[in-house]
Amino acid sequence: AYPIPDSSPLLQFGGQVRQRYLYTDDDQDTEAHLEIREDGTVVGAAHRSPESLLELKALKPGVIQILGVKASRFLCQQPDGALYGSPHFDPEACSFRELLLEDGYNVYQSEAHGLPLRLPQKDSPNQDATSWGPVRFLPMPGLLHEPQDQAGFLPPEPPDVGSSDPLSMVEPLQGRSPSYAS
């Protein structure tokens, strides 16, 4: 009988690694994915990007570290809640407790300070947002190779539901001639 690959008992403590995008739609007018850039800034990006692909690794039950795959930086939090990407892992600043909510979303809290993970606000006029509740993140599976769209079929653009013309019917400019497009 051949051994099962990686069946050595010494590997049992290797730890579980998940590749995920952290998606949130709280407190923002648009959806956002958590993105760790190579200069260490942490922002919310409307669309997925290589910078928003994260590696979630369990440190101990319920506690994880979050690594930006592209930037090779750990997600860390200052005592005041500000987020930054660090090339080195600091257990105090970069460990997060993962709390599972009943609706499938998660809340991440700093293990040391108990502050919730929250994307930076962009001049939010709604000052009551901070008391609304913790920011929820939905871990979306991260695919290493996005499958290409099927030729000839494009998914429709999401409608702009904040507009009286959500399907962009009114075009401000005259359409270009196909004859000029070559």
Added chain:
Amino acid sequence: MKTGCAAGSPGNEWIFFSSDERNTRSRKTMSNRALQRSAVLSAFVLLRAVTGFSGDGKAIWDKKQYVSPVNPSQLFLYDTFPKNFSWGVGTGAFQVEGSWKTDGRGPSIWDRYVYSHLRGVNGTDRSTDSYIFLEKDLLALDFLGVSFYQFSISWPRLFPNGTVAAVNAQGLRYYRALLDSLVLRNIEPIVTLYHWDLPLTLQEEYGGWKNATMIDLFNDYATYCFQTFGDRVKYWITIHNPYLVAWHGFGTGMHAPGEKGNLTAVYTVGHNLIKAHSKVWHNYDKNFRPHQKGWLSITLGSHWIEPNRTDNMEDVINCQHSMSSVLGWFANPIHGDGDYPEFMKTGAMIPEFSEAEKEEVRGTADFFAFSFGPNNFRPSNTVVKMGQNVSLNLRQVLNWIKLEYDDPQILISENGWFTDSYIKTEDTTAIYMMKNFLNQVLQAIKFDEIRVFGYTAWTLLDGFEWQDAYTTRRGLFYVDFNSEQKERKPKSSAHYYKQIIQDNGFPLKESTPDMKGRFPCDFSWGVTESVLKPEFTVSSPQFTDPHLYVWNVTGNRLLYRVEGVRLKTRPSQCTDYVSIKKRVEMLAKMKVTHYQFALDWTSILPTGNLSKVNRQVLRYYRCVVSEGLKLGVFPMVTLYHPTHSHLGLPLPLLSSGGWLNMNTAKAFQDYAELCFRELGDLVKLWITINEPNRLSDMYNRTSNDTYRAAHNLMIAHAQVWHLYDRQYRPVQHGAVSLSLHCDWAEPANPFVDSHWKAAERFLQFEIAWFADPLFKTGDYPSVMKEYIASKNQRGLSSSVLPRFTAKESRLVKGTVDFYALNHFTTRFVIHKQLNTNRSVADRDVQFLQDITRLSSPSRLAVTPWGVRKLLAWIRRNYRDRDIYITANGIDDLALEDDQIRKYYLEKYVQEALKAYLIDKVKIKGYYAFKLTEEKSKPRFGFFTSDFRAKSSVQFYSKLISSSGLPAENRSPACGQPAEDTDCTICSFLVEKKPLIFFGCCFISTLAVLLSITVFHHQKRRKFQKARNLQNIPLKKGHSRVFS
């Protein structure tokens, strides 16, 4: 109370009158009502008979099969709704009634919410005032012609303190008057008991819907309404969109009472709303249905969601969770198994139903009342998206309801969108949103067998729009909130809805049905290319290299030239150009009779003048033409074809101002003469400039630049035409024209006169701009001149249209031998005053994309009837003239099976055929656009960028072989007998191949034998001749001399 009723003789009179009127109405509509009752009753039986719910909504995203966009189930459906379909319109009391502090009305939670949260809006002194102007509302309903009117009763107007203790007599009188008026008009009332305006006292004393006491209080209120109005009301809605009550009232705080952040409260409120509805349903079912014979439901609202990736199971599951969290939250208990969705029950905060409670709430709706409007989509961050994409596809969500809740009868209880507050009666986008939603409902009914029996357009009147207050409008009728009389003015959407109700849907109004027919035998079936980039050298140098080489002579695998040896070479041939060979193959596969392409002016004359002529490039183009002619493909050559990426002018001309410089026209003349001289013996159809009326995209610094460039282009064209007419037509017998971009224009809003004018004005500025000077008057169209002048007077434009001198006018007039047009789509035109300094602003038009029409990835709408209207317009304006459609096509992303292109081709050729056969338009040729495409450009090609044929190639070649769209049993087409003969010969050859082979062998053998025999015979004759010479006797004279 009893004493009061007994004593009041007016009450007795009222009862008699009402009873009589009700009987009259019942007799009139018995048949229709019987049908409705039967249909809905069967739904009721089905719903009550269900012991469990299917819960199969997730299947809607599991579809593996891709449905083509040209499949009839996806195209706009021209059909009518079922005969007994109910058309209605709705309002909410708090949105329209006004009179919040008069006639005994009590305050509601929304009155306080407006004061505390919407302070910037003067909510207390502006309103639609339906309470005061009931008659005007009724006139609006009459205008529309609806069969039902859905409105809500304001709980605090009936019971100011909320409890059923002392009814407000004035409020009661209002609702009685409203109901009596509806009955009188034969309009079925659908009454909503609770549309969010909870009496404030109930909020302050009990905590509102967080308190389970509300269940009984609501039931008492409902009981009173059933007792008081149930004789005239047959359709009841208990609560309008309870999801928004719970979620926005207690979660986001965007709705009254404005509490937020408390998920426990949210779910408790939802729980109590469900129980309240259920209790009321049972009350009606037990105590009122036996004699009032009505139906009762609850309006549930939701968004719709699509997965990021349809092939990803997790995305699909997230979509199901999204719908379960919103619509399923209330629909599962009521229309399903009596319990919350499994997904929601994983949370600790959601209350639990006991088994008895599940049994109590299950099946407590006689039909599925559904709301699909902007309140469930906005603000975007409050929608439970689960990371997926929201969608406005009403058809899909109806399918989800069908799968999830076992195919219930559905009333669309609220549907529509909103317009901005500054929009008055011209709500053009609302028309198209309504058209889109309604056709999706029709498709759901016809193709998916969804049992929708009624539709409620939302809303009748502009009014208070909850968290948006008065910043958005949703009414079919415009109301000026600051006016005194609050006149209800029908918007375009009201006119449109009225028309839909009259037609009962979208009947096909095509003037001419599709026909079978053929174009004439000499019709030009062509394909169009853009600028044909030339090859500068042939691709086979071995034919021009005179040297001999040997390979691997010393084992190092290299070529070595053998000195002293020169081989014979031959001149390069046309087929040595690889691209020509490829192009000829493509043309042969398409079976076209004509091929249109543009020369590259820059390549032929790099300096712009004749000082340096690239003969190799000219030879290349000559080869393209001659190889095509060998194939039987005739050329149509364009001299100048600008594109966005390349203006196409030689660099010195470009640097000196391009077409703004009149010297360019002279250079163009020299260039044209060179082309006529070098290619004119083979080319009989010339296009001087492709789409000069779209060059404004390049000369758009100011409008005057655009108009000046266009002016110079016309003069350049005219000079070239005269050159050909004078020097080359007598010898070459060709024709010269220029091709114009000719889209058709329709008013985006046919109910607004300014849109009709804008459409005609667009045609003048787009087509007549060039066509009038060249085809008719030698001057710009008067409409164009007058409109620009009027804008100048009003200070809205500083454009100056150049003036044709008398000499120029004579020069340009009549300088076209045929009408060449490029047509791709029809544009829906909006009148909009513009005042930028661009020429496109002078026409004051904006464009609308009709989202209900099939369109391409670059948003070109497929509107085949437009080409026929365009051809008729041209015939009307420019007399009977030969017309060539020199470009017509659409982009399609498919690399192999381009179904949109095939659909487009068939439909547009069909319309051209109608124009030819019925309208007698002299169409001489049709050129499909275009032969190939380039990478990372819109896919307009019949062949991919690597020359692979798409399925439309076969489709078009079949069209060409048939000369159009003939009937099957027709007589043979052009050249059919010859083709038959060829086919006969071919089949004979194939069939008798072995016999032919051996026959050839026999004949060749016989020939050899005969030749040998002849040769032998000749030798024998020579031998005999020699022997004859020996027998000649010597004469005696000769003998004596010798002796």
